[in-house]
Amino acid sequence: MGSLAFVTDHIVMSNHRRPKIPFFAYYRPRRPILDTSKSWRVKAAGDSEDSDEALQAVIEKSKRLLAKQRDLLQQIAERRDIITSINNATINSETGEISSEEEEEDSFLERDSNLPDDIFTPDVPSTSSVEPLGYQLPDATSRRYDEGSSKSSINLPPKSYQNGDTANRPQSTPSKKATTHVLPPFVSEISPTYKNLEVKNESNIPYVTDVPIDDEVESPPLAGPNVMNVVLVAAECAPWSKTGGLGDVAGALPKALAKRGHRVMVVAPLYGNYAELQETGVRKWYKVTGQDMEVHYFQTYIDGVDFVFIANPIFQNLGSNIYGGNRQDILRRMVLFCKAAIEAPWHVPCGGSCYGDGNLVFIANDWHTALLPVYLKAYYHEHGLMEYARSVLVIHNIAHQGRGPLNDYSYVDLPPHYLDLFRMYDPVGGEHFNIFAAGLKTAYRIVTVSHGYAWELKTIEGGQGLHGVISDNDWKLKGIINGIDKKEWNPKVDTHLTSDGYTKYSLDTLQTGKPQCKAALQKELGLPIRPEVPLIGFIGRLDNQKGVDLIIEAVPWMVGQDVQLVMLGSGNSDLERMLREMENRYSDKVRGWVGFSVKMAHRITAGADILLMPSKFEPCGLNQLYAMCYGTIPVVHAVGGLKDTVQPFDPYNESGLGWTFERAETGQLIHALGNCLLTYREYKPSWEGIQKRGMMQDLSWDNAANQYEEVLVAAKYQW
Numbered sequence: 035m036g037s038l039a040f041v042t043d044h045i046v047m048s049n050h051r052r053p054k055i056p057f058f059a060y061y062r063p064r065r066p067i068l069d070t071s072k073s074w075r076v077k078a079a080g081d082s083e084d085s086d087e088a089l090q091a092v093i094e095k096s097k098r099l100l101a102k103q104r105d106l107l108q109q110i111a112e113r114r115d116i117i118t119s120i121n122n123a124t125i126n127s128e129t130g131e132i133s134s135e136e137e138e139e140d141s142f143l144e145r146d147s148n149l150p151d152d153i154f155t156p157d158v159p160s161t162s163s164v165e166p167l168g169y170q171l172p173d174a175t176s177r178r179y180d181e182g183s184s185k186s187s188i189n190l191p192p193k194s195y196q197n198g199d200t201a202n203r204p205q206s207t208p209s210k211k212a213t214t215h216v217l218p219p220f221v222s223e224i225s226p227t228y229k230n231l232e233v234k235n236e237s238n239i240p241y242v243t244d245v246p247i248d249d250e251v252e253s254p255p256l257a258g259p260n261v262m263n264v265v266l267v268a269a270e271c272a273p274w275s276k277t278g279g280l281g282d283v284a285g286a287l288p289k290a291l292a293k294r295g296h297r298v299m300v301v302a303p304l305y306g307n308y309a310e311l312q313e314t315g316v317r318k319w320y321k322v323t324g325q326d327m328e329v330h331y332f333q334t335y336i337d338g339v340d341f342v343f344i345a346n347p348i349f350q351n352l353g354s355n356i357y358g359g360n361r362q363d364i365l366r367r368m369v370l371f372c373k374a375a376i377e378a379p380w381h382v383p384c385g386g387s388c389y390g391d392g393n394l395v396f397i398a399n400d401w402h403t404a405l406l407p408v409y410l411k412a413y414y415h416e417h418g419l420m421e422y423a424r425s426v427l428v429i430h431n432i433a434h435q436g437r438g439p440l441n442d443y444s445y446v447d448l449p450p451h452y453l454d455l456f457r458m459y460d461p462v463g464g465e466h467f468n469i470f471a472a473g474l475k476t477a478y479r480i481v482t483v484s485h486g487y488a489w490e491l492k493t494i495e496g497g498q499g500l501h502g503v504i505s506d507n508d509w510k511l512k513g514i515i516n517g518i519d520k521k522e523w524n525p526k527v528d529t530h531l532t533s534d535g536y537t538k539y540s541l542d543t544l545q546t547g548k549p550q551c552k553a554a555l556q557k558e559l560g561l562p563i564r565p566e567v568p569l570i571g572f573i574g575r576l577d578n579q580k581g582v583d584l585i586i587e588a589v590p591w592m593v594g595q596d597v598q599l600v601m602l603g604s605g606n607s608d609l610e611r612m613l614r615e616m617e618n619r620y621s622d623k624v625r626g627w628v629g630f631s632v633k634m635a636h637r638i639t640a641g642a643d644i645l646l647m648p649s650k651f652e653p654c655g656l657n658q659l660y661a662m663c664y665g666t667i668p669v670v671h672a673v674g675g676l677k678d679t680v681q682p683f684d685p686y687n688e689s690g691l692g693w694t695f696e697r698a699e700t701g702q703l704i705h706a707l708g709n710c711l712l713t714y715r716e717y718k719p720s721w722e723g724i725q726k727r728g729m730m731q732d733l734s735w736d737n738a739a740n741q742y743e744e745v746l747v748a749a750k751y752q753w
């Protein structure tokens with residue numbers, strides 16, 4: 035059966051009953067489809083004259099279409115030339131800077147909208163009408179939060195939902211009426227709003243929108259028949275909430291998946307008043323340790339992704355302390371979050387329609403959301419609900435597992451026979467309750483954030499008590515290296531480099547732009563402005579993981595080398611104190627910036643020559659990736675993702691991206707850093723070669739998104 039017929043069949047089926055396997059791909063049309071196959075008509079056999087004529091007509095029509103396409107491409111090429119020449123000449127009158135690439139991109143797209151309509155009108159089925167089932171809301175006035183935090187009212191974000199992106203959002207038919215449904219909710223038969231559209235291009239002419247607008251924003255290939263509804267659930271999501279790399283991943287990976295054509299939702303707790311959000315009006319009640327708790331769902335749509343936030347007083351004002359509180363507090367938050375997140379695709383209308391549970395995969399992240407795969411099984415699958423929804427659990431850091439005494443089990447609200455999933459034993463913790471273990475056993479697939487870490491997790495040292503569980507589930511484990519959000523971390527467009535003497539730069543302007551950033555950083559930190567002195571940076575959580583102790587031990591050697599050192603971090607109070615002491619002792623050479631500052635993280639990444647990452651373990655590591663994009667050379671402990679991403683410099687072949695050392699020891703760090711400093715001072719061409727190789731890598735999320743897609747598809751077919 036042709037794939038178009040396959041699609042049509044499934045659309046027809048969707049209007050009747052759910053198929054045995056719900057493989058509808060609810061695809062949002064993101065780009066024009068030039069499906070010339072629709073022009074063909076099948077005629078009766080023997081009607082050869084008519085056939086010839088028809089064939090001739092079709093050939094003529096195709097020729098006309100191809101001519102139009104060629105013409106269009108020509109127009110685009112001409113416009114790009116014009117834009118390039120304008121940009122080369124355009125100087126911002128206020129700042130004296132060249133206008134940003136995002137502006138270029140916008141103006142280009144605007145002009146595109148003036149192109150002939152007929153080329154852009156895809157020959158696709160129209161969207162179907164959608165009538166999501168509603169659920170009878172409990173009488174909000176008759177229920178009250180009891181005790182403590184739950185009595186406080188929810189401080190709603192402003193209703194100023196004015197995101198420019200919404201104009202481009204694929205529109206679905208709004209629900210006309212909401213039929214009521216008494217809890218517990220039954221799976222809703224929500225029609226797919228976005229039909230499964232086949233993407234075909236047999237002409238070898240690139241799709242009109244495939245013509246790269248800019249090198250940085252070239253579209254990745256579409257997922258085609260693999261498109262799915264993807265719901266990524268995380269305790270933090272940049273830019274709204276971030277304590278580390280998980281926030282970055284939750285903010286960026288979904289956009290890359292959406293670019294491939296998936297319908298993607300991110301669900302995170304609402305910790306503060308985020309300006310972009312709109313209240314959906316959806317309110318639900320969930321039980322947590324016997325208490326009914328109401329959540330409100332908020333939503334916004336940015337870069338093709340539906341960001342859904344779950345509001346309840348227990349999340350409020352935790353922005354800077356997401357994982358704060360005692361174990362029971364955290365547990366209650368995560369239980370409520372997972373329960374509310376799992377039903378978001380049922381309840382929250384995004385662009386007019388809910389996702390529903392067909393063709394759905396959840397991506398849970400770390401122990402905080404490791405209950406989600408368990409709830410999916412226990413509350414839904416075992417009751418014939420969300421039968422075809424799947425879960426993938428991503429390990430960003432196995433060091434935090436949601437451990438506690440066995441009687442913590444009473445908090446998670448599961449039937450007694452699930453206890454064994456959580457029960458773990460190890461020589462350090464003895465018999466204990468372990469949320470990550472249960473999630474890993476229950477998820478359909480497991481991802482971790484590098485190949486190296488996937489291997490290390492199965493060792494006693496690397497698995498931190500879960501090596502047995504991970505080895506047993508090796509068949510469903512895959513390592514995928516994180517990417518970079520190139521809108522956020524890119525020296526060409528970095529908004530943190532537009533003031534205070536900093537400047538944006540690219541590979542072409544590296545030799546002038548980066549020294550300017552270095553001078554600006556030295557000035558901002560109050561260090562002597564000396565271009566020839568190597569400036570060494572560290573950015574990260576002050577935590578045993580990050581090997582901060584090794585740097586502190588190496589500082590006396592470093593300050594004897596005529597270098598400058600800046601360390602940005604927060605976390606462990608002892609390490610914070612040591613940073614301050616170091617700065618006091620070596621005030622002409624060392625800065626210890628205690629705190630969490632995204633702006634300073636960007637500025638250090640741009641202004642430093644060298645970035646240190648002596649992590650004891652590092653599942654992937656993002657800062658070394660950011661550093662390489664900014665022409666900053668990483669010196670790293672060869673472990674986990676650091677080993678996978680920083681190929682050691684080889685002076686004989688002039689290859690490699692930085693310096694690595696094999697064991698997390700101060701002497702080894704000093705040895706690697708010594709070689710790095712020698713190259714900086716004595717072998718400038720080699721140094722510049724390393725910088726350029728780092729900057730030229732494609733570290734975008736597109737590649738990772740492609741691999742995630744394989745995992746999502748594998749999960750979908752996993753029973």
Ligand SMILES: Nc1ncnc2c1ncn2[C@@H]1O[C@H](COP(=O)(O)OP(=O)(O)O[C@H]2O[C@H](CO)[C@@H](O)[C@H](O)[C@H]2O)[C@@H](O)[C@H]1O
Nearest residue numbers: 278279430574575603629630631632635652653654655656
């Ligand atoms: N004081 C500060 N001020 C401003 N920004 C700060 C900061 N401290 C850290 N950051 C930022 O937080 C992020 C940290 O990312 P990492 O990947 O290095 O670490 P983390 O260990 O949190 O993440 C875990 O998850 C990620 C994602 O999978 C893995 O890469 C990693 O190995 C794993 O440990 C970076 O964006 C960094 O700039």
